[in-house]
Amino acid sequence: MANSPSSKKRARQQEKRRQHNASQRSMVRTFIKKIDTEVADGNYDNAQAAFKAAEPIIDKMVNKGIFPKNRAARIKSNLNTQVKAIKS
Numbered sequence: 001m002a003n004s005p006s007s008k009k010r011a012r013q014q015e016k017r018r019q020h021n022a023s024q025r026s027m028v029r030t031f032i033k034k035i036d037t038e039v040a041d042g043n044y045d046n047a048q049a050a051f052k053a054a055e056p057i058i059d060k061m062v063n064k065g066i067f068p069k070n071r072a073a074r075i076k077s078n079l080n081t082q083v084k085a086i087k088s
Contacts, residue, residue: 024061024064024066025061025066027057028054028057028058028061028066028067031050031053031057031058032054032075034050034054035050035051035054035082035083036082038050039082039083039085039086042086043086044087047082047083047086048083051080051083054079058075058076059072
């Protein structure tokens, strides 16, 4: 456990950041689940709209350092492939 005042403050800050980052990751997962449900239903237009809404959110998480760049690219690529598969 932290002993000095500065290390106690640092521990408090880290806990706040951890909770904020967890909520941001959860938000992205919710956007992904919306796309997955539309893909499962076979609604191309709704899935495309959900993907367009999720894409900037995923990019924003990369800029904030919550997701690595390659992970975000992989997520977007897989989702886009699923959405395009409906149309075929």
